[in-house]
Structures are given as structure tokens and as C-alpha cells.
Amino acid sequence: MSVIPPVDLTEQFQTIQAEVNAAVADVLASGQYINGPVVETFAQAFGDYVGTEHCIVCNSGTDALYLALRSLKIGPGDEVITSPFTFIATAEAISAVGATPVFVDIDLATFNLDVTKLEAAISDRTRAIMPVHLFGRPVDMGPVMELATRHDLAVIEDCAQATGAEWMGQAVGRIGHGGCFSFFPTKNLGGCGDGGAFTTHDADLADTARMLREHGSRVKYHHEAIGVNSRLDSVQATILAIKLRHLETWNHQRAQVAERYSSLLAAVSEVICPQDATFGRSVWNQYTLRLTQATAAGQERDRVQQAMREAGVIAMVYYPIPLHLQPVYRHLGYQPGDLPQAEAAAQQVLSLPMFPELDEARQLQVVQTLKAALAQVGLKAAQYC
Structure with missing residues (x-):
């Protein structure tokens, strides 16, 4: 019998190989490898797919979480409620902005946050809830959003494993104040390297996230904040744009x-x-x-x-x-x-x-x-x- 791996990316690539090879060759011939029209076209297409007005593509799903938290001005002294049963990037991003992750137990039947236990974890330092749509299954977002509205909290959806999942007919990533996606190769929509996206309806959050991903700059050589270098390259963008059509x-x-x-x-x-x-x-x-x-x-x-x-x-x-x-x-x-x-x-x-x-x-x-x-x-x- 043949070995069966946990995921086989080669079979999928064979179905789109000719299209990908041609598109990547065009990008390489263009000489425009960072940002540019290919990246913006994909960002618009992915935002349309999720159903948000704004989509900020970036270097990874981890960076998307970081940019979302920074855009919401969450930092030292703040708490963010999230799941203990997920990849460390979820909590790591909270810690990276200086905030404290507060872990709430999961529902063993779904592996997602037990929404009935969220309210007990809220303190006067709580600024946000970060539900994780783990393994591709959406969290029950109704109670999350109701609680967040009542306590004036932000909701950042960790959608790294759930591109295309839906809650009550709505795509994940458009329900809360922002959604954070990973384009790691093994994800449902995966590139040939790292990549991520932050989706939101909020123009101010989107503007801040774009500024932060460009070294805190809106105008070249004018820096208004300590940002990061977190850009999606054109090769990844063109591959993801092709794969999005098949998702x-x-x-x-x-x-x-x-x-x-x-x-x-x-x-x-x-x-x-x-x-x-x-x-x-x-x-x-x-x-x-x-x-x-x-x-x-x-x-x-x-x-x-x-x-x-x-x-x-x-x-x-x-x-x-x-x-x-x-x-x-x-x-x-x-x-x-x-x-x-x-x-x-x-x-x-x-x-x-x-x-x-x-x-x-x-x-x-x-x-x-x-x-x-x-x-x-x-x-x-x-x-x-």
C-alpha cells in the first residue's frame, strides 16, 4: 500500500499547473514583485469573497492578527479572551502587542470556544474577544457578538483554518470587527509560501492596518508609528488569485x-x-x-x-x-x-x-x-x- 500523507499539495497543483506557471512567469517578467496591481487585485477579490469592504493582505496569518490588534489600539494592560486549544499564533499575537491572553475553555464537541463561559472571563481590562474557527468549523457567533455589544468589546475572528466557512449564511471574517486569515500552504486557500489577510468593514481600522504593515508609513519616508514590514509578494498574490477561483x-x-x-x-x-x-x-x-x-x-x-x-x-x-x-x-x-x-x-x-x-x-x-x-x-x- 502507498503512504498516505496528512495533506498532498502536489495533486492540487497538477490541476492548475499550466495556469500558475504562466501567471508567475508574467509576474517575474514584470519586475514588480512587491505590492503593485497584482497584489491589489487579489486583495479586492478576496475581500469580495469574504464580503467586507476592506481587505489588507500581509505577510502571514500571524501578522494579520497582530495588525488587527494594533489597529484596535490594544496593548499593555489590556486583556483579550481567546481559546486555549489552537495554534500558538493566536495568543502569540495578543502577547506581541503587550496585551494578556485570557483563556476560556472549549466545547469538547466542537473544539471551539464554549460561548456560555465567555461572560465570566470578562474583567474591566477586557478589550476584545478572539474566537478561533478551528479546523474549519465556525464558532457560534451569535452569543459572541451579543456579549461583545453589551460589554463594548471588539471581536477579532481568527479564520486561519476556515476560509469559506459560514455562520448563519455569513462568511467568517465579516461577522466581527475584523477577520484574520492565513494563506499558509496547507490552508483551504494556501499559497506557495506564507501570506495572510485582515478583512474588515471599518475604514479606519483598514487605514491603520495598511499604515502599520508599511513600517508605520502612509507617505514614503514619513513614519507616524512603529510598524512592521508585512507585505504579500506578487508571486503569492497571483497564485492565490488563481486558487481563489477554485476554492x-x-x-x-x-x-x-x-x-x-x-x-x-x-x-x-x-x-x-x-x-x-x-x-x-x-x-x-x-x-x-x-x-x-x-x-x-x-x-x-x-x-x-x-x-x-x-x-x-x-x-x-x-x-x-x-x-x-x-x-x-x-x-x-x-x-x-x-x-x-x-x-x-x-x-x-x-x-x-x-x-x-x-x-x-x-x-x-x-x-x-x-x-x-x-x-x-x-x-x-x-x-x-
Whole structure:
């Protein structure tokens, strides 16, 4: 049997190779590699896709978060509420502007923030809520926006894994005060390198973000703030513009892959399959299930993962240490057991290979390998859900 990787970018590239090669050659021949019309055309197209008036493209999804926070003038002394179960970039951006991340536990069924626990985390220092649409599944934004309005808080959506996801018919990234996207290669809309975008309806936020990404400058050699160098290059922009035209098709294919996985795994009592959003559309950046017997710091889960790897199927673990227990945040005082749902997820999750071109035959191989690994490790029926 062939090795099945967690994601295969080569198959997708083959379908658009001729178009990409020609477009990149045109950019290289133009001699205009930073900013310029190609970048602005993509920024406009992506803003239109999300449904916001403004789109500021930048160097990475992490920079998009940073620019959003800076544009909102969030800094030292402020608190931002977010999830402990996500990649560190979410909290890292909060720390990078001098603010303090405040972690709220997740809903184990969705891996997203437990919106019922948000209000208890609000203090007189809270300035914003940063929900993460994890693995491509949208957060239930209704309670988030209601709470933010009532307490006069900003909402910055971390949409890094959720380009194209929807909540109640609205694209993520247009619901809050701003949305932050990543174009890392493995994302639903991924480039051939790093890239990101900040989307917003607010003209003032957009203007500030553009100034900050250009070394704090609106006019060349005139600097009004300490900014950063965070520009999307023309090669990435032209590739992303091509891929954007295919994104809806690829997201539909991801949904089909997820549906097949769930059908194939329906009778496997040792796992809990992820569910589609009940109030919107997931775009399945990952298909992340839970091993119901994975305890003791995830040792059983890790053994299942290793057994699958040895059999030629590469499953991934996102994220084995929740952010509130990371060494870098030890000073915040969180202890094991403080956020039990996030800690349980960290011990139980396993992400199966997921990409639009994954066919049924290879999915059968994945599922058969998972079943064999479960039997090898000796996991039994579910203790809890």
C-alpha cells in the first residue's frame, strides 16, 4: 500500500499547473514583485469573497492578527479572551502587542470556544474577544457578538483554518470587527509560501492596518508609528488569485471527504467523529476525531498514531499541549485541570489525512489502518463522550 500523507499539495497543483506557471512567469517578467496591481487585485477579490469592504493582505496569518490588534489600539494592560486549544499564533499575537491572553475553555464537541463561559472571563481590562474557527468549523457567533455589544468589546475572528466557512449564511471574517486569515500552504486557500489577510468593514481600522504593515508609513519616508514590514509578494498574490477561483469546488470536495469518513467510521465505537456545524458550514481544514479511551496525557492516542504511521498512514495531532499549559504562559498562573475540556481534547484528538483530492479507496485504507491500530493498542468501547 502507498503512504498516505496528512495533506498532498502536489495533486492540487497538477490541476492548475499550466495556469500558475504562466501567471508567475508574467509576474517575474514584470519586475514588480512587491505590492503593485497584482497584489491589489487579489486583495479586492478576496475581500469580495469574504464580503467586507476592506481587505489588507500581509505577510502571514500571524501578522494579520497582530495588525488587527494594533489597529484596535490594544496593548499593555489590556486583556483579550481567546481559546486555549489552537495554534500558538493566536495568543502569540495578543502577547506581541503587550496585551494578556485570557483563556476560556472549549466545547469538547466542537473544539471551539464554549460561548456560555465567555461572560465570566470578562474583567474591566477586557478589550476584545478572539474566537478561533478551528479546523474549519465556525464558532457560534451569535452569543459572541451579543456579549461583545453589551460589554463594548471588539471581536477579532481568527479564520486561519476556515476560509469559506459560514455562520448563519455569513462568511467568517465579516461577522466581527475584523477577520484574520492565513494563506499558509496547507490552508483551504494556501499559497506557495506564507501570506495572510485582515478583512474588515471599518475604514479606519483598514487605514491603520495598511499604515502599520508599511513600517508605520502612509507617505514614503514619513513614519507616524512603529510598524512592521508585512507585505504579500506578487508571486503569492497571483497564485492565490488563481486558487481563489477554485476554492468553492475544493471546499465542496472536502465536505465529501468528511462525509465519507463519518460514514466509514459510524460503527467504530472507539472514536467520536466531528460533526458539521448546525448553524452554518464547515470547510474541513482538518477531519479531527476523538479517541474515547485516550487518557494519561494522550499516551494511547500517541500509540495509535505511531501504529498508523508504521502502516503508511500519517495522522496528525493538533494540539498536544493546550496554550494555558505552555511554558511561555506559565506566568499567567494556569494549572492542570483549570480548563478540563481543552486538556481532554489535547489528549484525545487525532486528525486523519484530509485534502480535496483524497479518494474513497485511500480513505478506506486510512479507516482500515485506524481500526487495526486501535485493536493493536487495545482500546475498548467509549467510557465517555
